[in-house]
Amino acid sequence: MKALGEWQAQGYFATLDAKGPPVYEMMLKQLIKDTFSDELGPKLVNKLGLAGMDFPTLLKIVPDPHSEWFDDVNTPEREARAEIMRRAMLETEAYLKEKLGKDPEQWTWGRLQTLYLYLPLGAIPRIGKPMRIGKFPYPGTEETVNNSTPVFVKRYGFIHMGGPTSRIVVDLALPRQFYYNCSTGPSENPKGGRFSETTDAWRSGRYLVMSLDEADYRQGMMGELLLTP
16 A cells, blocks of 8 residues: 555656556456456456446446445355455455565566557567567556556556557647657568657657658658659
8 A cells, every 4th residue: 555655646657667556457457356257257347348347337336335246246245345455455465476576666567567569460470570669668557648558467467558659749830840759660661761760759758850841851861752643
């Protein structure tokens, strides 16, 4: 709980070095599982997550500490919210110790959420290696401005699967110049010279100035293609 308190004081930023997100995200995942799996089964609970319905559903019942959903139908006792939250917290602690080590000071979000920047063919063993830009720690969650939609795999943690791949900021007073970045660069050809050239800027949140004025864009040209009728 210390990590959550520190995270609150920091403004809930899901940065790579933040210690709150691993506890919060795992606690939330375990709480959803422990609340609904006994009635619905793990497969349906997983489908609720894929549809984005698990968290909104949990929010509806959390205010009632004695909701029937909190009772584990597999035990003779009648559990309430407190028992299920305690169970979820213990499971969270056990997983983070196994995955990230026994020292809570090392439980950072960058160690638990990962981005794999691969072209589609990059997933193919051996021949796909040239089309893999890299494996990176990734910030953000589904509830942050720097949005990240991950898939949880116990062995690997949270794998980033969805989010903004391109960002553009346009000042309408100067429409011929704009700020831009993207995850993989403007070319998918590993030997084309433009492959992954914007990745570092995109990962750090740095924007590049793009111009539609010929005098500006000619400075960085790699060549010229002239098409005539």
